[in-house]
Amino acid sequence: MNVYDSLKIVSILQECGYRVVDVPEKACLFVLNTCHVRKKATEKVFSDLGRLRLLKTGHLAPKIIVTGCVAQALGVEVQRRAPWVDIVIGPQALHKIPLLLEDLEQKRPCLCLEGSAAEKFKKSFHAPLPEGRVTAFLAIQEGCDYFCSYCVVPHTRGREFSRPIESILEEAHAFIQQGVKEITLIGQNVNAYCGMDATGAMCDFGTLLRRVAPLPGILRVRYTTSHPRHINESLLHAHATLPQLAPFIHLPAQAGSDPILKAMNRPYTRADYLMAIDKLRTVRPDIAFSSDFIVGFPGETEEDFQETLSLVKSVTYAQAYAFKYSPRPGTPAASLPDQVPESAKEERLARLLDILRKQQQDFNRQSVGKVVSVLFEKPGRHSGEITGRTLHFQSVIIKAPQSVIGSCLPVRIIELLPYSLRGEYTPSTA
Ligand code: 5AD
Ligand code: SF4
Numbered sequence: 001m002n003v004y005d006s007l008k009i010v011s012i013l014q015e016c017g018y019r020v021v022d023v024p025e026k027a028c029l030f031v032l033n034t035c036h037v038r039k040k041a042t043e044k045v046f047s048d049l050g051r052l053r054l055l056k057t058g059h060l061a062p063k064i065i066v067t068g069c070v071a072q073a074l075g076v077e078v079q080r081r082a083p084w085v086d087i088v089i090g091p092q093a094l095h096k097i098p099l100l101l102e103d104l105e106q107k108r109p110c111l112c113l114e115g116s117a118a119e120k121f122k123k124s125f126h127a128p129l130p131e132g133r134v135t136a137f138l139a140i141q142e143g144c145d146y147f148c149s150y151c152v153v154p155h156t157r158g159r160e161f162s163r164p165i166e167s168i169l170e171e172a173h174a175f176i177q178q179g180v181k182e183i184t185l186i187g188q189n190v191n192a193y194c195g196m197d198a199t200g201a202m203c204d205f206g207t208l209l210r211r212v213a214p215l216p217g218i219l220r221v222r223y224t225t226s227h228p229r230h231i232n233e234s235l236l237h238a239h240a241t242l243p244q245l246a247p248f249i250h251l252p253a254q255a256g257s258d259p260i261l262k263a264m265n266r267p268y269t270r271a272d273y274l275m276a277i278d279k280l281r282t283v284r285p286d287i288a289f290s291s292d293f294i295v296g297f298p299g300e301t302e303e304d305f306q307e308t309l310s311l312v313k314s315v316t317y318a319q320a321y322a323f324k325y326s327p328r329p330g331t332p333a334a335s336l337p338d339q340v341p342e343s344a345k346e347e348r349l350a351r352l353l354d355i356l357r358k359q360q361q362d363f364n365r366q367s368v369g370k371v372v373s374v375l376f377e378k379p380g381r382h383s384g385e386i387t388g389r390t391l392h393f394q395s396v397i398i399k400a401p402q403s404v405i406g407s408c409l410p411v412r413i414i415e416l417l418p419y420s421l422r423g424e425y426t427p428s429t430a
Contacts, residue, residue, distance in 0.1 A: 001157075001186060002068060004137040006033045009067070009094055011127035016098050028060050029101075034068035036152050038326035045070045049082040056084045063104065067091060069156035073330070075111050085109060092116055092142075092158060095123035117142040117161035129178050134377055134406045136180045140168050140195070140208065141187030146227070148254070149265040149333040150294065150325060153188055160188075162195035165203055165211060176217040181406055182375055183212065185223040191230040206234025213244040219408045220375060220391070224250045225292075228268050231276040240283040247284050248318065248393045251276070252292035256311030257304035260297055263336070270311060277315055288318035288363065288392045295352055296325040296345030298336035305348050312355055318363040318392055322352045364394055364421055367413045372396075374411040374423060376404045388423075395420035 009031055010020060021027050030052055035041040045066070052064055065087040066078050072090040079088060086108055087100050093115030100110050121139075129136055143158040144151075172183055185208070187193065193205040203211075205223075213221045221244050228251055238245055251273075255261055258269050268276075280287050293308060312320070324345040327334035367390065374388040374396050386400045388411075397420060398411055404425070415422035 001137075001139065001142070001188065002033050002035060004139050004186060005068070005091060005094060006031075007127045007129065009033065009097065012094065012097055014128075016101065024055060025058070026060075027055075027062050029063045029065070030055075031065045031067060034066060034070035036069035036073050036156055036328070038323060039328070040326070042070050042074070045078075046081060049078075049085065053082070053084050063087070063101070065089060065097065067094060069152065072113060072156040073152060075113050079109055079111060083109065087112070089113075090115055091156070092120050095120055117158060121161075121163050121167065129175065129180065132378070132405065133178070134180060134375065135182040135184065136175045137184050137186045138168065138171055138175065139163070139187060140185045141190055141193045144188040145192075146189065146267070147265060149263065149336075150297065150328065150331055152328045152331060155330060157188055160192060160194075162187075162193045164196045165208060166198050168195070168208065169211060169215070172212055172215055172218070176215060179406060181218065181408065182220040182222065183218060185209075185212065185221065186225075188225065189227050189230070190223045191226040191235055204232070204234050205230065206232070206236075206238040209235070209238040209242060209245060213238075213242040218244055220244055220246050222246045222248065222393075226251055228253070228266075228273045228276045231279060236279055236283045239280060239287065246391050246393070247287040248290070248391065249280065249287065250290040250292075253308075253311060253315075254292060254294050255297060255300070255304070255308050257300070257307035260300055260304045260307075263299055264294075264297060264333070270307065273311070274314065289315060289320075290393070291315075291317055291320040293320065293322040293352060294325050295322060295348040296340035298325070298333055298340065299338040300325075300340055300348075309352065309355060312352070312359070316363070317356060317359050318394070319360045320356045322349055322356060324349050360419070361416065363392075365416050367394065367421055368416055369413065371410045371412050372423075373408055374398065374425075375408045376400065376406065378405065390421075396423040397421070398423040398425045400425045 034045045055062055063086045066085050067089045068091055071088045075088045087110045090113040093112050141162045143160045144154045145160045147154050191205045193208055194202055197203050253273050254264055254266055256270055372390045374390055376386050376388040380387045380397050384399050386398055388396050411423035411425050413421050414424045
């Protein structure tokens with residue numbers, strides 16, 4: 001979501017006459033788009049601000065804007081700890097940046113935390129993408145109504161808001177005109193989408209997918225992040241019937257033990273999660289999964305953690321992320337008794353990551369020797385190489401001419417790399 005918002009910020013500022021520069025020393029304005037989800041991300045903001053203070057005294061005396069979830073949650077603290085920041089603005093108020101910059105002479109420092117996702121989506125226009133992009137994020141929904149006990153997102157991004165279908169389709173068309181072939185629909189709770197169509201009827205996520213997937217020019221549609229609670233018939237039907245819908249889902253489980261899921265305020269059991277996985281596999285047997293896990297949630301015992309490991313083993317993920325629980329100010333879990341010691345969190349994280357790494361390798365190994373469809377996305381690190389992705393979101397490096405960028409072509413996978421694959425493209429395999 002921050003990547004998407006950052007592109008919007010760039011385009012809002014370009015409208016005001018700014019342009020992106022390549023080194024910090026040339027900048028007359030900095031925008032820090034921040035993340036508050038774990039402590040480490042928040043601390044990084046304050047250390048970046050310390051570095052920016054030095055530039056502030058240079059001849060360009062750049063203006064500094066802080067936005068994103070740290071701005072929303074800790075706006076006053078940012079101003080207190082970094083009085084050299086000019087504007088602190090919440091993630092739902094981005095469209096107000098031009099006005100605030102204009103008024104800066106009279107109103108500095110400025111703190112603007114009011115705004116709603118509805119207003120933001122109404123006011124913000126379609127950002128031009130950087131040259132040559134063939135994939136794009138498209139926000140369809142923002143905010144979250146779930147209040148998992150560890151999570152700051154409902155406090156910073158606010159309640160769920162779903163964009164009307166027509167406005168989503170308009171943005172999709174703008175992307176297609178710029179050469180985009182793959183759209184990833186994004187939202188904090190993307191499959192909880194419930195938006196209005198042109199007739200005023202409310203539509204669910206499956207219905208939205210049926211509108212977006214067949215748009216001419218679109219080769220692939222993905223979505224993230226989905227909630228296990230919203231794997232309903234409409235979504236299953238979309239996976240069973242839409243050829244453009246990639247058979248790969250990021251479906252965060254967070255934990256595998258029922259008491260921990262309950263303490264996390266996740267509204268499903270381990271059995272519900274496994275049933276959602278089963279239903280998706282039934283309608284789309286080649287579907288692959290990714291997930292998020294939190295280890296060391298307050299009260300998590302070794303037995304609870306074993307339940308997470310056994311869930312991972314029974315699902316077998318194509319890839320997944322795992323994090324140590326990070327107590328966040330203002331969330332109920334932060335004041336729970338039985339906080340798990342850092343050393344136990346670290347040890348569990350290492351064990352979980354080890355299994356996830358092996359599962360990713362095993363999953364990728366199955367592709368070696370096969371011919372798979374790859375969307376060629378961008379030049380690789382070495383000259384003559386292009387990187388792309390399979391339907392299952394595996395990264396593939398291939399020697400190929402630049403002209404293939406934007407095409408979806410069959411590629412023979414010839415080698416397993418640590419986190420990616422090497423492929424061979426010969427026009428004859430096409
Ligand atoms: N500590 C650790 N991980 C967290 N996440 C969210 N809040 C926390 C926290 N307090 C993780 C969840 C979520 C992902 C985006 O970040 O796994 O799915
Ligand atoms: Fe946070 Fe996701 Fe839970 Fe919402 S559903 S509170 S965004 S972890």
